[in-house]
Amino acid sequence: MYVIIVGAGSIGTPLIELATRQRNNVVVIENDADVAEKAATNYDCLVLNADATVMENLEEAGADEADAIISTTDQDAVNIMVMLLAKELEVPSLVSVVHNPEHMRVFRQIGVNVLENPQHLIAEYLFRAVQRPSVKDFMHIGDEAEVFEITVTEGSPIAGQTLQTAGEMGILGDDVLVVAIERNETVITPRGDVEVRVGDLLTxxxxxxxxxxxxxxxxxSERIESRK
Structure with missing residues (x-):
């Protein structure tokens, strides 16, 4: 995949690492000369020390042939301008960080896939890690629904029960679904006759x-609130 990444800062850098490690064709546009030089030294990709809000620079990066462009700067005005230019160049996939929630509508109106306020997401993740120590990862879906990974602990009512029995006993509510079970580095399909064990990592x-x-x-009773 041919990917253009705008910005090589705290968000862009791990993205560059991930994209290059998976052997994608990556071009980075970074306005700061020192940051651009560091990215060029550390990663196997083309790095342009340039302003991505200038059409000629996007064209030099090969935006007319790119599969996707991802803007990661800390300024929404820059990100939206990059997305508008990329749309004009008909880049198929437009992705951007959005720092101010009030700007989300503007990005979405032009067809941009957005990541809202990464600093807020990090803060929420860290707080959840303290509040819910068994939760390993989570993702919001809509206003309330979530998908999360959680380790089954001693004393949990589902431990030692099959999924079918847990449903019949009312342990698993109608709005809760076990999507996957990871046990000893093996992923188990969560069928009704599968027994949930202490230490299982459930999605x-x-x-x-x-x-x-x-x-x-x-x-x-592992929750922190119940330890008071």
């Missing part, structure tokens, strides 16, 4: 998010 969909009641299904 769970919950329509109501991971509320205290949902957490109790998998961790019993």
């Amino acid at each position: 769970v969909f919950s329509k109501q998010g991971f509320t205290p009641d949902v957490m109790d299904m998998f961790t019993g």
